[in-house]
Amino acid sequence: xxxxxxxxxxxxxxxxxxxxxxxxxxxxxxxxxxxxxxxxxxxxxxxxxxxxxxxxxxxxxxxxxxxxxxxxxxxxxxxxxxxxxxxxxxxxxxxxxxxxxxxxxxxxxxxxxxxxxxxxxxxxxxxxxxxxxxxxxxxxxxxxxxxxxxxxxxxxxxxxxxxxxxxxxxxxxxxxxxxxxxxxxxxxxxxxxxxxxxxxxxxxxxxxxxxxxxxxxxxxxxxxxxxxxxxxxxxxxxxxxxxxxxxxxxxxxxxxxxxxxxxxxxxxxxxxxxxxxxxxxxxxxxxxxxxxxxxxxxxxxxxxxxxxxxxxxxxxxxxxxxxxxxxxxxxxxxxxxxxxxxxxxxxxxxxxxxxxxxxxxxxxxxx
Ligand code: SF4
Numbered sequence: 001x002x003x004x005x006x007x008x009x010x011x012x013x014x015x016x017x018x019x020x021x022x023x024x025x026x027x028x029x030x031x032x033x034x035x036x037x038x039x040x041x042x043x044x045x046x047x048x049x050x051x052x053x054x055x056x057x058x059x060x061x062x063x064x065x066x067x068x069x070x071x072x073x074x075x076x077x078x079x080x081x082x083x084x085x086x087x088x089x090x091x092x093x094x095x096x097x098x099x100x101x102x103x104x105x106x107x108x109x110x111x112x113x114x115x116x117x118x119x120x121x122x123x124x125x126x127x128x129x130x131x132x133x134x135x136x137x138x139x140x141x142x143x144x145x146x147x148x149x150x151x152x153x154x155x156x157x158x159x160x161x162x163x164x165x166x167x168x169x170x171x172x173x174x175x176x177x178x179x180x181x182x183x184x185x186x187x188x189x190x191x192x193x194x195x196x197x198x199x200x201x202x203x204x205x206x207x208x209x210x211x212x213x214x215x216x217x218x219x220x221x222x223x224x225x226x227x228x229x230x231x232x233x234x235x236x237x238x239x240x241x242x243x244x245x246x247x248x249x250x251x252x253x254x255x256x257x258x259x260x261x262x263x264x265x266x267x268x269x270x271x272x273x274x275x276x277x278x279x280x281x282x283x284x285x286x287x288x289x290x291x292x293x294x295x296x297x298x299x300x301x302x303x304x305x306x307x308x309x310x311x312x313x314x315x316x317x318x319x320x321x322x323x324x325x326x327x328x329x330x331x332x333x334x335x336x337x338x339x340x341x342x343x344x345x346x347x348x349x350x351x352x353x354x355x356x357x358x359x360x361x362x363x364x365x366x367x
Contacts (some may be wrong), residue, residue: 010263014236016207019136019182022086022107024061026136026182027207027239032265034256035209035242036249037064037090043071045078051249052083058253062240064088064110073097076104088138092145095122102133108182110138113169114145120172127178136180137173141166142213143187157187159196167203181206182239186213190228197232207239214244221245222255229259270299273321274307281309283327283346295354301361305353306335323356325349336360 018028026033036055040047042065052063067073067089073096080087086107091097092115101109109130130137143157147165154161162185170181183206185196193212200208212228215221225243232238241259243252260266274289275281289307296305306324308314314326318335325332332349334342336356344352 009265010234011236013239014201016205016239017179019108019180019207020134021062021088021136024086024107026062026209030239032233032238032260033061033240034059034253034260035062035064035088035240036060036252036256037066037242039249041072042066042079043069043075045075048075048079049082052079052085052087054250055253056084058250059257060085060249060253062086062088062107064090064242066090067097067101068092073100073104076101076106080105080107090140095126098122098126099129102129102135105133106135108136108138110140111169112140112142112145113165114141114147123172124176127173127176130180131178134180136182137178138182138184138209139166139169139173140184140209141169141186142184143192144213157192159185159187159192159199162187162192162196163199163203166200170204170206179206182209183207184209184211186211186244188212188214188216188224190224190231193228194231197237198235201235201237208237210238210241211244216246218245218247218251221247225255226259226262230263233259233263233265268302268304270296271302271304272296272307273304273317273324275309275313275317277309280312281327282329283309283332283349285309285327288325288327288349291350292353295350296357299357299361301364303357303360305357307353322360323353325353 013029016027019026024033038048038051040051042048055063063085088108088110089101089106090110092112098109141162146157150161150165166183166185187193190212210229212224215224229241241256243256245252261268272293277285292307304321306317306321308317308326311326311328318324318326319338324335330346331343333340334352
């Protein structure tokens, strides 16, 4: 079979406390997990569970649901019970829903210091209930809803303001001996966001949930999140991630997973190494790469497949990959682990690669 060396990780992770979020460990060196959030009305139990199932199938490991009303709070027990992945209740303004979420068996509760001013006198009760139930709390600071006191102090939601808000809220919980906390300090600007998480990481050892908030439509949001998470994760900062896109949440999970794979923080799945094509290309590289990608979609093994347009870098890249093709003169040289196993006419390149990929996958023990 093909030897399976794990990809090299980008950095040593900063040590953080470990949280158990409904069976998924966050922090303390546990693998960085991918989260998303449902877009359904939470009280619509069937729709919400259906979307959670889709997210689970896409590789989402923790899911958050919004709880803006009593109906939503009442839906939590069944959703928490039936979801196959841990469910986090997202609560703003209403302390009573925090207790409802804890009672419902949610894996964690997210609160927002900027929107819970009324919470401060309830922290003792929340800490007690959460501690008894073993329910972690995420303190989720967001630039758009920064605590007004800090907004006045700093003039705008700076990195320092976000961090101060988060650590202030932590201190209220700490006064009651509660430390099962993770933190996010989200901002729409990756530059501010990166700075905020760096500061936070220097000042506490709570696990950090990375997010660029209001990141935008799919393309822009993907770039912003990849850049921001890449910068932080490459410094060892970040224990769980949520990509926010104005797009279906399954897309968020795909992007989050791809970011972790790119950084070697997650075993890579199928990876197509294809050249950008240039004036030397002797084959339609875009079409070839697309057809190979489509043909191998869902293959449950880490496989690097090189699709190269000519013989300049073609043989080199194809040799480095598990499987590859270097095209030229209407033919494709097919490589498996550095050896040319055959040369086929251009029309047979795609089917040959797919056949070989399936054979290798079978050797790797895929079903
Ligand atoms: Fe151009 Fe060949 Fe490189 Fe592809 S592999 S970009 S066709 S030189």
